[in-house]
Amino acid sequence: MTQSEKLVEELRDLDKKHFFHPTSPIQQQQDQGPAFVFTEGKGIYLHDITGKKVIDGMSSLWNVNIGHGHEELGKAAMEQMNKLAFSSSFATFSNEPAIRLAAKLAQISPGDLSATFFTSGGSEANDTAYKLARHYWLLKGQPVRKKIISRTKSYHGVSMGATSATGLKAFRDFTTSLAPDFLYVDHFSTESLRSLIEAEGPETIAAFIAEPVQGAGGVHVAPEHYFSEVRQICDDYGILFITDEVITGFGRTGKYFGMEHYGVAPDMMCFAKGVTSGYAQLGGVMISNKLHQEFIDLSVGTLLHGYTYSGHPMACAVALKNLEIIEKENFIENAEQRGKELKEGLEWIQNERNIIGKVKGLGLMCGIEIVKDKQTNEGFETPLSPSIVAEAAKQGLICRSVVLDGQDIVVFSPPLSITKEEITDLIRMLNEAIRIVETAAFQKLLPNT
Incomplete structure (x- = not known):
């Protein structure tokens, strides 16, 4: 085991033993350790201790408005x-x-x-x-x-x-x-x-x-x-x-x-x-x-x-x-323009994928509803938004699911500094994550042959 791998293991073990996380699944943290151990941020990106680079599509907690690393x-x-x-x-x-x-x-x-x-x-x-x-x-x-x-x-x-x-x-x-x-x-x-x-x-x-x-x-x-x-x-x-x-x-x-x-x-x-x-x-x-x-x-x-x-x-x-x-830096004006582009990108995914219902948002604060049937807005028995969020993380995008009060929604709020090209990357990663989850979901719905 390399020194880097030893450090990762040490921090994961210490996290499980001593860090009582806010708004986190307790058992998941104990079984798997922290999902990410972030070490650096720059612009809309975060880097974790393993070297993985991800788009911070939530501005962490809706709050890193100007982006990381200023x-x-x-x-x-x-x-x-x-x-x-x-x-x-x-x-x-x-x-x-x-x-x-x-x-x-x-x-x-x-x-x-x-x-x-x-x-x-x-x-x-x-x-x-x-x-x-x-x-x-x-x-x-x-x-x-x-x-x-x-x-x-x-x-x-x-x-x-x-x-x-x-x-x-x-x-x-x-x-x-x-x-x-x-x-x-x-x-x-x-x-x-x-x-x-x-x-x-x-x-x-x-x-x-x-x-x-x-x-x-x-x-x-x-x-x-x-x-x-x-x-x-x-x-x-x-x-x-x-x-x-x-x-x-x-x-x-x-x-x-x-x-x-x-x-x-x-x-x-x-x-x-x-x-x-x-x-x-x-x-x-x-x-x-x-x-x-x-x-x-x-x-x-x-x-x-x-x-x-x-x-x-x-x-x-x-x-x-x-x-x-x-x-x-005119970030308020940028939020207005990039927000329109983000919503347009989400609407493109809505047309491409079968499980995206309503697309909503204002500025750089958007959400998509996950449905089994677009005509009736019927949802899946088990919400899919957590799976989409998990798959998006694998693709290199952090977003968030909302499953409270019977909802099944994926939400986004990237830093106000995001560029048009970075919006395109976000949409590409999200679309791929949804494609993977959607395919798996409908395969399970097919009758045995």
Whole structure:
């Protein structure tokens, strides 16, 4: 055994013994070890310890927006760490990168979102939004306004509040005790939203939360007028409208933020992931100028909510450089154009293959539904998307399957830096993976002769 092979075996063994992986099949990891041990990333590509090179068709976790290996972000982190690696933001303490980033976010965000509460990631951002919404109504003298409405097929994170808001039932079933006062409505029905508000009593509803495009739930793009109707319903009943832009923010959909496609501004907005392109851990909640002023006018004493790393100087410095690169390299415009090409490529596969149903997406955020019968949309008894994802990895492409809530979907969100030629490579690899799985699936369906 070579030294390289010994290193691979050592890391696999250590991984199985000591690394308790998030959102992973536990038994599979114990039986097979890690699927990849990545050592390097450049652009849209990742390299693992065995030398295999793959297209990162998911931007890792929807978040490496500018692509891997940008040295400018490493330099920004180093320079800030050499000056001030960390300082607390409690007790009104502050630092320049956090101040500059909050101002930049106010400049680029939709509507009159003007003030940012920083967190370490998306789950914390969502939990913070629920707490701030409920605290807001306490300050307004309406303490019974505490219910949060979210949508089916939604994903808002895995902390206790975020799990409770998530519309994907499997995530809620993972724990034996959810946070109270979370309700769910059909993900595309404004009628069900209005009906639920009326049934519960508008005076009990604190906020409604929605992703502009549902990501982890299967890449579901809302109907054209859905969010304008949601905004009107929230206004009619005096309910706060929160958007979860954790995945859709910072260029992913071909605009800075997903809600810009609908011409609608929220009262609060959660963000994370693409704000640093995953190069540092950072998230936050933005609130409108109106809400910010009311917090100022109505608050007495200390705001008793915060995280150790809220406004982390190094993370904020990385975010500022990341946003500079997104704008300088025209990655938002590239996401719009490459997204069209990706969708066209997926539609070509849809015509070539028998098991591809609906193709959907917005910008560089796409999904394909796997069906046994295109006419009836009947699915396979055993979902095929996991097999397609596994075969795609063999071909050199990382993508992701969604089999929750009876779905069978393969989803994609490559870095915003992807080129037209790289889109072509992605489509070629995916088509071959689907061809192999499709052939095997229909051979099993044929009667014995």
